[in-house]
Amino acid sequence: xxxxxxxxxxxxxxxxxxxxxxxxxxxxxxxxxxxxxxxxxxxxxxxxxxxxxxxxxxxxxxxxxxxxxxxxxxxxxxxxxxxxxxxxxxxxxxxxxxxxxxxxxxxxxxxxxxxxxxxxxxxxxxxxxxxxxxxxxxxxxxxxxxxxxxxxxxxxxxxxxxxxxxxxxxxxxxxxxxxxxxxxxxxxxxxxxxxxxxxxxxxxxxxxxxxxxxxxxxxxxxxxxxxxxxxxxxxxxxxxxxxxxxxxxxxxxxxxxxxxxxxxxxxxxxxxxxxxxxxxxxxxxxxxxxxxxxxxxxxxxxxxxxxxxxxxxxxxxxxxxxxxxxxxxxxxxxx
Amino acid sequence: xxxxxxxxxxxxxxxxxxxxxxxxxxxxxxxxxxxxxxxxxxxxxxxxxxxxxxxxxxxxxxxxxxxxxxxxxxxxxxxxxxxxxxxxxxxxxxxxxxxxxxxxxxxxxxxxxxxxxxxxxxxxxxxxxxxxxxxxxxxxxxxxxxxxxxxxxxxxxxxxxxxxxxxxxxxxxxxxxxxxxxxxxxxxxxxxxxxxxxxxxxxxxxxxxxxxxxxxxxxxxxxxxxxxxxxxxxxxxxxxxxxxxxxxxxxxxxxxxxxxxxxxxxxxxxxxxxxxxxxxxxxxx
Amino acid sequence: xxxxxxxxxxxxxxxxxxxxxxxxxxxxxxxxxxxxxxxxxxxxxxxxxxxxxxxxxxxxxxxxxxxxxxxxxxxxxxxxxxxxxxxxxxxxxxxxxxxxxxxxxxxxxxxxxxxxxxxxxxxxxxxxxxxxxxxxxxxxxxxxxxxxxxxxxxxxxxxxxxxxxxxxxxxxxxxxxxxxxxxxxxxxxxxxxxxxxxxxxxxxxxxxxxxxxxxxxxxxxxxxxxxxxxxxxxxxxxxxxxxxxxxxxxxxxxxxxxxxxxxxxxxxxxxxxxxxxxxxxxxxxxxxxxxxxxxxxxxxxxxxxxxxxxxxxx
Numbered sequence: 001x002x003x004x005x006x007x008x009x010x011x012x013x014x015x016x017x018x019x020x021x022x023x024x025x026x027x028x029x030x031x032x033x034x035x036x037x038x039x040x041x042x043x044x045x046x047x048x049x050x051x052x053x054x055x056x057x058x059x060x061x062x063x064x065x066x067x068x069x070x071x072x073x074x075x076x077x078x079x080x081x082x083x084x085x086x087x088x089x090x091x092x093x094x095x096x097x098x099x100x101x102x103x104x105x106x107x108x109x110x111x112x113x114x115x116x117x118x119x120x121x122x123x124x125x126x127x128x129x130x131x132x133x134x135x136x137x138x139x140x141x142x143x144x145x146x147x148x149x150x151x152x153x154x155x156x157x158x159x160x161x162x163x164x165x166x167x168x169x170x171x172x173x174x175x176x177x178x179x180x181x182x183x184x185x186x187x188x189x190x191x192x193x194x195x196x197x198x199x200x201x202x203x204x205x206x207x208x209x210x211x212x213x214x215x216x217x218x219x220x221x222x223x224x225x226x227x228x229x230x231x232x233x234x235x236x237x238x239x240x241x242x243x244x245x246x247x248x249x250x251x252x253x254x255x256x257x258x259x260x261x262x263x264x265x266x267x268x269x270x271x272x273x274x275x276x277x278x279x280x281x282x283x284x285x286x287x288x289x290x291x292x293x294x295x296x297x298x299x300x301x302x303x304x305x306x307x308x309x310x311x312x313x314x315x316x317x318x319x320x321x322x323x324x325x326x327x328x329x330x331x332x333x334x335x
Numbered sequence: 336x337x338x339x340x341x342x343x344x345x346x347x348x349x350x351x352x353x354x355x356x357x358x359x360x361x362x363x364x365x366x367x368x369x370x371x372x373x374x375x376x377x378x379x380x381x382x383x384x385x386x387x388x389x390x391x392x393x394x395x396x397x398x399x400x401x402x403x404x405x406x407x408x409x410x411x412x413x414x415x416x417x418x419x420x421x422x423x424x425x426x427x428x429x430x431x432x433x434x435x436x437x438x439x440x441x442x443x444x445x446x447x448x449x450x451x452x453x454x455x456x457x458x459x460x461x462x463x464x465x466x467x468x469x470x471x472x473x474x475x476x477x478x479x480x481x482x483x484x485x486x487x488x489x490x491x492x493x494x495x496x497x498x499x500x501x502x503x504x505x506x507x508x509x510x511x512x513x514x515x516x517x518x519x520x521x522x523x524x525x526x527x528x529x530x531x532x533x534x535x536x537x538x539x540x541x542x543x544x545x546x547x548x549x550x551x552x553x554x555x556x557x558x559x560x561x562x563x564x565x566x567x568x569x570x571x572x573x574x575x576x577x578x579x580x581x582x583x584x585x586x587x588x589x590x591x592x593x594x595x596x597x598x599x600x601x602x603x604x605x606x607x608x609x610x611x612x613x614x615x616x617x618x619x620x
Numbered sequence: 621x622x623x624x625x626x627x628x629x630x631x632x633x634x635x636x637x638x639x640x641x642x643x644x645x646x647x648x649x650x651x652x653x654x655x656x657x658x659x660x661x662x663x664x665x666x667x668x669x670x671x672x673x674x675x676x677x678x679x680x681x682x683x684x685x686x687x688x689x690x691x692x693x694x695x696x697x698x699x700x701x702x703x704x705x706x707x708x709x710x711x712x713x714x715x716x717x718x719x720x721x722x723x724x725x726x727x728x729x730x731x732x733x734x735x736x737x738x739x740x741x742x743x744x745x746x747x748x749x750x751x752x753x754x755x756x757x758x759x760x761x762x763x764x765x766x767x768x769x770x771x772x773x774x775x776x777x778x779x780x781x782x783x784x785x786x787x788x789x790x791x792x793x794x795x796x797x798x799x800x801x802x803x804x805x806x807x808x809x810x811x812x813x814x815x816x817x818x819x820x821x822x823x824x825x826x827x828x829x830x831x832x833x834x835x836x837x838x839x840x841x842x843x844x845x846x847x848x849x850x851x852x853x854x855x856x857x858x859x860x861x862x863x864x865x866x867x868x869x870x871x872x873x874x875x876x877x878x879x880x881x882x883x884x885x886x887x888x889x890x891x892x893x894x895x896x897x898x899x900x901x902x903x904x905x906x907x908x909x910x911x912x913x914x915x916x917x918x919x920x921x922x923x924x925x926x927x928x929x930x931x932x933x934x
Binding site: 329 | 420428435436437440441450453485
């Protein structure tokens with residue numbers, strides 16, 4: 001297991017170096033140099049510009065610039081936002097909990113609904129339920145979620161007026177946000193109705209963000225279950241006189257979960273891409289909206305930093321999923 | 336009263352090409368302490384019959400029988416729940432592919448203990464002791480250590496021993512072995528057969544041995560049923576079957592044994608097909 | 621054997637060649653018939669295919685089918701609701717948008733963009749992915765490691781994020797969006813092709829072709845590749861739908877096709893501010909995306925089932 005882990009981490013290092021190269025090249029590939037972007041239409045005095053470029057190290061050879069960039073990253077310096085003048089990492093850490101809260105709710109929703117739906121469809125293969133569940137899953141899988149979000153806003157916020165349109169909590173509440181997780185902070189604040197307000201703000205974005213992972217997990221669970229249900233060991237379990245619940249819920253599911261866990265891990269990228277759209281639609285103050293806003297504001301050091309951080313998150317989560325995969329799969333754990 | 340009595344068992348499968356009759360009116364009787372061998376080629380329906388007894392056929396199978404009784408109790412009319420109390424306890428079964436038949440995600444100890452947990456009232460520590468006792472009985476060295484092994488860490492022969500331990504955990508009255516040695520190395524085959532016979536002799540349970548191997552039949556069985564394409568060709572005690580086979584198919588089967596090779600060519604059952612195919616020639620031409 | 625063929629006259633040789641050619645044609649035909657049999661068993665896939673073909677026809681003949689030009693603004697009909705709602709006009713079946721353009725006509729013209737995006741993106745991603753994948757799988761070693769590490773790097777970024785950043789570099793617009801999406805989708809093709817090539821390259825038929833003197837190019841693309849096509853066809857179908865989705869998402873974020881292009885995602889972006897006032901300007905473009913993507917995914921599922929020999933047996 002340790003060797004497995006070390007091997008996986010070893011594979012990540014070249015990928016991470018590649019990711020830093022991409023982030024590094026991003027700024028240099030942009031049309032014009034960073035200062036033109038910074039100065040905007042007003043322009044900048046050429047001497048002052050040359051001076052600034054020297055200060056930022058842009059006159060050095062590329063490879064030196066890259067090494068400097070790597071050094072900065074290792075010290076946790078991801079650059080400074082042109083707009084807010086705050087370090088990119090600080091901004092990221094302030095906004096990240098909002099995205100994590102949303103993504104966790106979404107993946108929880110997707111797993112808690114998707115796995116049972118997939119199991120049920122597999123067990124009742126070919127039935128009306130199977131066909132409806134899989135039909136719905138295919139619609140979810142094909143869903144343009146930015147439109148789906150707007151549709152839900154029309155229905156639940158517009159017509160029914162059940163849920164708010166945007167933000168994380170109603171503006172009438174004001175309390176310290178120590179953890180950055182609105183559900184936790186609102187509970188700790190003790191303000192009446194604050195938690196309920198946070199929940200109501202969270203529902204629609206979570207549903208929207210969960211849609212595609214839910215569909216993917218349901219489909220994958222079904223096909224993994226179908227495969228496993230035909231295996232000899234499931235027949236053995238039935239031959240032991242075990243109840244159908246135990247045969248399906250323990251012997252079959254335990255094996256079917258192995259590929260499903262990989263699928264769940266792959267949804268992290270989907271979730272972060274989805275967060276870009278979902279947070280934009282619901283004005284959710286997370287890193288997705290931050291990224292889109294920064295691109296439209298041409299705040300490119302933020303984009304560069306976000307690019308690196310998001311890729312690092314995806315890689316770390318994939319590593320965790322690989323470890324989990326090894327833990328649930330005895331054939332990898334004991335080799 | 337026979338241990339297992341089956342009269343006129345018919346099994347049909349729904350397939351895309353219409354119903355397929357896998358078994359067409361076969362009879363079996365097994366008494367306590369008796370070893371019955373069911374022989375036939377693949378497709379002869381020998382496994383299907385026993386899977387029907389165990390209730391392990393898929394939903395696409397339709398099972399009808401004049402009588403399908405275990406210890407006088409009609410298996411067909413039992414509720415699924417009552418039937419599960421018989422299956423795995425009084426009737427148990429082992430299969431052809433021992434490694435694939437064990438769940439790769441659970442330890443050997445868990446998988447054997449599970450049978451005891453389902454069918455007995457033993458406490459946790461009593462179960463653990465019984466599992467070790469069972470592993471010893473099936474000849475697994477260092478059973479205490481093997482408890483926490485996973486199937487992929489063991490050889491095929493050892494997995495089959497674990498399957499046997501699982502099958503005899505509740506001292507069944509009838510053990511069905513479906514080609515238990517086919518997937519194993521030749522040297523291991525003999526050991527597994529001897530183990531099965533030893534356990535059968537010690538406990539006095541009935542044993543049904545499904546096989547395509549006449550050698551296995553000769554070594555193990557008291558009585559033999561010969562099947563071909565879902566029909567029963569012959570039933571006889573093992574000595575008279577080998578000495579004076581009555582049905583042409585049985586003769587063909589025996590002629591195809593390696594010992595009966597003439598010159599450099601081994602006859603196949605197909606060489607004798609004309610003798611036992613009852614279908615009229617015009618229909619097949 | 622050689623003696624026999626040496627005595628054959630040229631005439632019989634061409635006859636043999638013709639016979640071989642016709643046999644191979646028959647085999648291809650039989651394969652297609654079998655494929656169609658399995659594909660047509662899947663009702664959803666057939667419906668999806670029918671819808672997709674209908675969409676192609678509508679897109680090709682858009683000027684004939686659409687009741688209005690996509691960019692004509694009817695000043696007397698801003699935000700007219702669909703015909704069945706109170707205030708609807710028969711001239712505008714699905715209503716008009718905020719500047720009085722007929723939504724149905726814009727959707728019909730928009731189908732052209734979506735299909736065009738799908739075709740171009742899949743063509744780029746597929747051809748690039750196949751070439752890289754075959755090279756990686758065939759040559760192994762350092763080339764393989766390098767290609768696969770680069771693909772890992774691309775896959776470390778969420779697809780939409782990378783596409784957004786690429787568009788930021790290249791500048792917003794439909795062409796750049798398509799390039800970005802193709803680049804993001806490509807690693808999947810590389811991985812699939814490589815895996816298939818790896819499993820095929822040591823098969824007997826490849827060894828036989830090599831011994832018969834086939835060169836690297838022939839072995840890679842003529843001998844091995846045709847036997848790796850099934851998963852690529854399925855992936856191409858699925859990529860077609862994700863290309864449409866991603867392009868629409870970029871359009872929605874203002875980074876794809878620019879107004880007044882009647883691209884469906886761009887239409888949604890323009891319609892966003894009217895979401896609580898005029899549901900139809902938001903609903904119909906999204907519905908068009910959903911149904912199109914759904915139809916293509918149905919076809920993809922059907923293709924997978926029909927081409928997957930493992931499922932065929934059961």
